[in-house]
Amino acid sequence: MADRVVTLNHGAGGETMRRFITKLFVEKFANPALNTLADAALIEIEKSRLAFTTDSYIVKPIEFPGGDIGKLAVCGTVNDLAVMGARPLHLSVGFIIEEGFDLSMLERIVHSMSEATRAANVEIVTGDTKVVPRGECDGLFINTSGVGACPLGKGLSSAPIGEGDAILVSGTIGEHGMAILTAREGLKFQTRIESDCAALGGLIESVLNECDGVKWMRDATRGGLAAVLSELVESQPFGALIEEQAVPVRDDVRTVCELLGFDPMHLANEGKVVMVVRGDQRQRALEVLHANDLGRQAVLIGRITGDGKGIVRVRTEVGGIRRLQRPAGELLPRIC
């Protein structure tokens, strides 16, 4: 199905989106920097190495518990640069605004972006604004691009990932996905779940500067931890084994997941980084993460394995082993 037209599945962060991007865009635009499909391209200009990234932000509701589209646009782009081992420096911003959009909300969003850039120590140095007739876009879309200098400190290790490497996550997962879902659908619970939206440049910089053996990292956005880990092992001569009990999930997020039939590992995050660290450095990496507010709840969640190549496996709470896959398309609530 879904070969005749683009469906929401093509943008949902799952397997369909991955194939869509690979088959359509990467084949047509192919070049070494793009082909890696990393969060940012590493490019050389006049012997300087830069990381370069772009992302578009479309979120409903535009303002949500814990953030808004503007903060998200800054943090998301900063994080995409930081996980490549780059120090985020300069951003561009493009606004596509629907006629009739509330000006005071736009002012709040711009203010929020300004605060986010200050917190992340980056500058918006160029921008663009388009206003489109009513009905031609859904309120407000924002595109941000960013450049960063790299390598940062000792940079990401060039040592190959292999058996015994540790997999860490910088804190509790699923809050952004659940905050958006509950705000969008008007689901009312006793506790208000807030997005974890945050810029991780400082946290990542401290880990890279103070810890040897950080080999790989990604921020776990759309598709959540499951998508990031699938990307890590895909077509690789190693697998990953995750201890489900070790994966940190707030009680309120877990409860709503239980009610709706979601796996927290499929939910989006906007302030969490997943790292692969050499086994003997995991404790050091955790110490550095714990010293930062954004990494206070960082934990070891699993390890790289020599078997189960190309597959992420989960040891469940009760001790069985199952596979962890990317979510297939949109997350939909179960029926009963």
Added chain:
Amino acid sequence: MKVLTALRNADAVRHVAREIAEVKLDRTVRLMEVCGGHTAAIYRFALRDLLPEWVELVSGPGCPVCVTANDFVDRSVALARQPNVTIATFGDLIRVPGSSRSLAEVRAEGGDVRVFYSSADALDWAIQHPERIVVFLGIGFETTACTLAATLKSAVQDNARNFRLLSSLKTMPPALSALFSAPDVKVDGLILPGHVTTVIGTACYEFIPSEFNIPCVVSGFEPLDLMETILKLCQQLAEARASVENQYRRVVHAEGNPQAQVLMDEMFEPADVPWRGFGVIPGSGLAIRREFADWDAERIPVEVEPTREHAGCRCGEVLRGALHPTECPLFGKSCTPDTPRGACMVSAEGACAAVYHFSPVEHG
């Protein structure tokens, strides 16, 4: 969450697993989980890893998305293509391929298809949008049927005439009767659906042990619930007896939920409906009562394409427990959760999707 933590206690689960292993049965026993929620839980917690080899778990017809026949999807697709109609649904139904289209594709082509978290929300939306005819897709078993009965009653009381229900609601006991009458179904014990039994009570299953000599246990959905249920079934088999037991006593009562039953009777009447994999099962559906015909989406005139099944799709046999998902030639090859050829690969509670997502080996 404390209750959940206790019901997921690894030591307690392992203890029950040992008790199961100690039951002396010198043959393979096939236990069927009827409910898609059980299928999902068994795979999600990887419970098979904890069971002795002689316990085989097979999935049955308890996933509401999976048993919804293609002609219902085709009718929904045809309605979604009407300019004044909004299709309201929940769950994975929008991704199930009909004869030529899924609802997700119709949405991409401009059809108004919306996912709601409850039928009451859809009714509210309908009341706020009187210019639209809002058709709620009623699929599910008794658990869902009673909530839809309540929504339908509200729509009637509020005189919300732009809200319609397209019912493919089903009742579980007739399907189980049909299942055990099928010659290709071999089941030694039945894990009965917890949520459905909350509504209908346990007495309606008595025919299964008495007519078919098959042990039955109503089960909850947590790992400890399911392991205890499996233990109870193995004990019945070891003692060569067959009866209906209730493991899910904290929720399920023998008489069910009389209020919900009255409400369903008030709004619906039994009907002969088609099930994927079973054909038409007499009296197994819930149609909207004639006096509420104004709220029945069946009465919206619309041209529905001729129904056809997808070539090679073996969902029907999977739903009867006659075929393991990996035995289907399409499984993991042309049929994956992203390119489903059949409903069992779409639903979060479908057997094929569960095997594809959770089996710790590579497919295809």
